[in-house]
Amino acid sequence: MDQPLQWVGIDVSKATLDVYLRPSGQSFQAKNQASGMIELIEQLQSFKIGQVILEATGGLELEVAQALQDQGLAISIINPRQARKFAKASGKLAKTDRIDAAVLAHFGQAMQPAVTVLASANEQALQETVTRRCQLVEMLTAEKNRQSSLRGRMRQDVNDHVEWLEKRIRELDDEIEQLSQAHDQWRSQLALLTSVPGIGKVIATTLIAALPELGKVSDKRISTLVGVAPLNRDSGKYRGSRTIWDGRANVRAALYMGALVAVRHIPVLKAFYSRLVSQGKAKKVALTACMHKLLRILNTMIRDGKPWQPPTLATEED
Missing domain, CATH: 3.30.420.40 (ATPase, nucleotide binding domain)
Known part of the structure; x- marks a missing residue:
């Protein structure tokens, strides 16, 4: 048997x-x-x-x-x-x-959960370097916030640490650049992503390193992985507000920064954001919806291997 x-x-x-x-x-x-x-x-x-x-x-x-x-x-x-x-x-x-x-x-x-495919040694190196950069950026922000409340020797100590952090972040930027350029697929993806208004090298590299599924799964799946898909909270006749839940916080943080710029420079997202706000949506909710739409655009670009093309206004209703 x-x-x-x-x-x-x-x-x-x-x-x-x-x-x-x-x-x-x-x-x-x-x-x-x-x-x-x-x-x-x-x-x-x-x-x-x-x-x-x-x-x-x-x-x-x-x-x-x-x-x-x-x-x-x-x-x-x-x-x-x-x-x-x-x-x-x-x-x-x-x-x-x-x-x-x-x-x-x-x-x-x-x-029967989805199978996890572990990253290669090169992918792990890129992920770890990007993660370390994020950690140092958080430390840098915290130290700069402390500067104004300190005096004398302690303030100088914070200033020295700020200087070291800024130097180390620049060094990590160079390492990330070398790692991403050493891989043909990453180099191609980086070029595609950075062609989108609002997506700079840091955001693009974060997406490549922390979201390897980009371009390989459906829009619905990628939105769930990142945590920008609105989820229902209904019971009986009750209809709760849709909320985002879970997902990859580091990717979501990078996407948030990209969306802040994109809603000013991508006409379809600008119109979409303005319409939501005019309907009474909170600005943060409207921006989250724009993050969702931007992620879908990026997913399609990587999947099809096509360069950035401004979406038509018809896409706004998708």
Whole structure:
């Protein structure tokens, strides 16, 4: 008889990997190091694996996920919030590493989440560099806000730090430029994206690094991934306001900055924004709608490989 498909949940901690297989109910633990990953793969080879489910745990999950993907196994890295809500919905209120692994396996079997394709070494390098630049920019903003409230030696200390941060950000800009230009596909995408009013190199590189799905999935899917798709909140006769939820905050922040410029320089977005505001929409809500529309434009451009063309006013009604 053919073996039944097994759904594997792996709870990743700094020291260990707790593994649970469903529906067989087998479980074991391995060390979160090279020898433990070899043991894990050897154990799984005796089963017919449907999918391996892991939680995003600040990067701790990436090494084992990469090792499993290299062995040809389908993996899915999910948001911990999804797993916890699923656990509560299925009556699993207690929380241990073994229980968490079992919940992940159950989630995989019941929900069959989309397969996660991990970035290549070059993609990871670009993502990490862009992420680090964002972190330094946030630190720079915080330090500049402190300058006016400080005096004497402490103010000079902040000034020195500001100077260092600005220098380091310029260095990271050079690194990002080198990384993005070294890859033919990225170079082509960068040229397409930066042709759009409001999309500069920083925003374009953030999109390439943090949203590799751009141009590869539907408009609806890309909007959900970023977190700019308006979601219904209805129940019975009640009709709640549509809200955005979840998504990739770093991409959304970059897109927000691009939309601020785009609504002034892209006629169709300018008209769309003005119409929403004239209908009584809050300016932030109107701008979010423009972010949604701009993202769809960018997704289409990358998908079709066509340079920027100003959309017609008819697109406003899409």
